[in-house]
Amino acid sequence: MSDPHGHSHSHPPHPYQPDLEDAPLTHYQILELAVAELLIEKGIFTGDDMRRVLENIDSRSPADGAKVIARAWVDPEFKSRLMADTNAAAAELGIDAGTIPIHTVENTPEVHNVIVCTLCSCYPRLLLGLPPDWYKSRAYRSRLVREPRAVLAEFGTELPDDIEVRVHDSTAELRYLVLPMRPAGTEGLDEAALADFVTRDCMIGVTLPRSPDG
Amino acid sequence: MGGLDAGPVQRIEHEYAPWEKRTDAILRLLSSPKRAVLQIDELRRAIEDLGPGAYDELNYYERWIAAISNLLLEKGVITVDELGRKMAEVTARHEAERARGRAG
Known part of the structure; x- marks a missing residue:
């Protein structure tokens, strides 16, 4: 034809x-x-x-970051090392997180963390791959620091008022990674299965990991 | 930029084009501790030097490669003459490729 x-x-x-x-x-x-x-x-x-x-x-993708987060969910000692030195903890899993320090910030029932780079586009690339366009957009970078709850709502993340939202502004010398809370209903899952719940956006902090219960 | 007014976040994403990845690669190589030809904060300054219009007129990696080449000129790593000649050479080569493609 x-x-x-x-x-x-x-x-x-x-x-x-x-x-x-x-x-x-x-x-x-x-x-x-x-x-x-x-x-x-x-x-x-x-x-x-x-x-x-x-x-x-x-070769870099959010799967690298997800491996790190899933390990932290199942291994409290690894989590302590991750919080102390993210680059070294990633290296334990064979992931080269580079020389620029990455600092992991942990979500808790009281605190939600979200990352941005207001100056340009600093991002934990070696753990998450290249950033999505919206991360580099003027709207995200301008507004996240001033009205984080409104921006999160645009991503479908509605947080109760009693949860404190902390916005972390990345720099050329320091990057951040969000450690989300392990979703309810994942108690029996192994590390590999848990990693499937860790998306790029929840390691940026704009979304929460979905729960297997829906 | 932080704190300025802006509209809703458009949740757009695109596959990075090869030339965008190459621009990223050039920066990583130039800023690697081994070479240290330029630093990330210098890139940021050079992007700001492109002027406020560049933010509207150029896309992300266009700003990067423009800023990288300005820094390389500033530092004397390359000269205006070399760059001009090389750009003409690249253009001519590409036009020849296109002509061959149309003929074939």
């Missing part, structure tokens, strides 16, 4: 990005390629270095 342009549409839908050759590059895409090539030519880093970092970026 072909259309009048001689182009079959029976192939699967295009991925989000057309082939690089199909569209003119934007000024900034040209700038990126030019800067990367110059830095490689000057020996500041190699093409291999670049590929390794790209692989590392692609």
